[in-house]
Amino acid sequence: MNAPASFESLAAWLDTHADALDADQSRASDVLPQLIRGHAAGVGVPEALGGAGGTIADAIDTVAAVAQRSLTAAFVLWGHRTFIEYVLQSDNETLRADTLPRLLDGRIAGATGLSNAMKYLSNIEPLQMHATRRADGFALSGGLPWITNLRREGFIAAAAFDHDDGSPPSIFAIPHDAPGVERSDDLDLIGLRASNTAALTVTGTVLDERHRITADARSWLLRVRPAFLGLQCGMSVGLARRALLATAQAGASSREPIHEESAALEAALAEQHVRLKQGVLDGTFFERPAALFELRIALVDIVTRALSLEVQATGGRGFLRNQSGVARRVREASFIPIVTPSLVQLKAQLAQQRAASVA
Incomplete structure (x- = not known):
């Protein structure tokens, strides 16, 4: 499913205001209304329930598309769309009937x-x-x-x-x-x-x-965790994609020495993006949550390496205010490893699982 046509105006708004959203608390009230106008929140919600249709994989793509422009807005979208997913996966029809329309039109924030x-x-x-x-x-x-x-x-x-x-x-x-x-x-x-x-x-x-x-809670959390983490991984996909795009757009003298590394990262990112969506859709991450943990860890590594390449390709211009978004994206990248569950927590969980399988 492609992003809705109205996403183009949202993308333009995000490109214009990304630095302000990162730095200025006073812009907080603007974010959700813009996401709603861009029909970002309803992606993956059945049309019969007032959404835009599509699947959770399409919602992951939408989070990634927003993160490519502003991690602040993507973080808000992740929270909002994930709460919508909770309502969709709940057996409480009264709660769904009461809250879903208000979530989809932005009257309340999830x-x-x-x-x-x-x-x-x-x-x-x-x-x-x-x-x-x-x-x-x-x-x-x-x-x-x-x-x-x-x-x-x-x-x-x-x-x-x-x-x-x-x-x-x-x-x-x-x-x-x-x-x-x-x-x-x-x-x-x-x-x-x-x-x-x-x-x-x-x-x-x-x-x-x-x-x-x-x-x-325990049984329900196991069921909803793939969507929770899958949507979260969309933030990594979008941020890494933007850093690699900036690297590709740099001058030839800066771009060529790191071309092979950049191309390898682009291929790895594309492959992991496909695995992410497929694993959420086909139940792999429900049956084997360790596979999702490992994928999130791998995506964080790609984000880190992609931002390093953008810094190298941008050079001194990236250290000047208002000359590029690289400084903001470096801050955004530093946040990705600590979003719950953090990399430290995921690595500890995987280590426990390995130890249990050996015992």
Whole structure:
């Protein structure tokens, strides 16, 4: 599926404002409306549900196309589109009917909030949110230090909660205006500053079954993880692609000495992009999550090497303000390895799996 025609105007806007989105928190309110106008959020959502049609692979391509121009906007799109995926994969039809139209038209921003849950799934850390059953629903408490797309104009965030009665952990969709929900000021990031990234605290917030995405967090997370990480990998694909394009457009004297290395990286990126989409579509990454972990690690390596080539090809011009986007992309590339699950966490998980298979 090709990107919608309206994506061209979104691409032009991103090209114009990418540096400002990276550096200026005050531009945060602009990002989601532009993504909605460009029909980026509805890609991979069935037309019968109000989306643009296509598959999750098409959504990955859309994240990559946005990341090629602005990682800040791609990070917002990843959060928003991933929350949409949660709603699509939930059995809660009431939640889907209530939230999906508002997510697709941008009235509310979707925030994944499941980094803690993904670490919990990999036995990296316990859940940080807790639920107490009450007659009128569940009283929720806890805090998450880092969530993207907590748009001040309105958001709904997913978070995983353990239960005091010993039942399996649940995942709830937390509306911004529910009593006890508090968003912090934006985190003081060195880049991606217009991404509406903040901490979220819930204190005695009461939600009922209408807000529960799943009552069995572990099984549901295993099912949704390929989309969560697949969409995230789209950010790496787009950023690496842009760096390699900039390298190819450099002057011949700078480009030729590194041509072979650049061509090899382009081929590797194309091959991994195909594997990424295929593995999400055919169930490989559900059956063999280690394959997805390894692919994410490999993509980060390509991003790092691609940015190194762009720096070499751009030369001193890249060190001048407002002369190229290379400085911004270097900052963006430094963020890619630490997005949850980080490379350190993925490598630790793979090492544990290898050790278990040998034992």
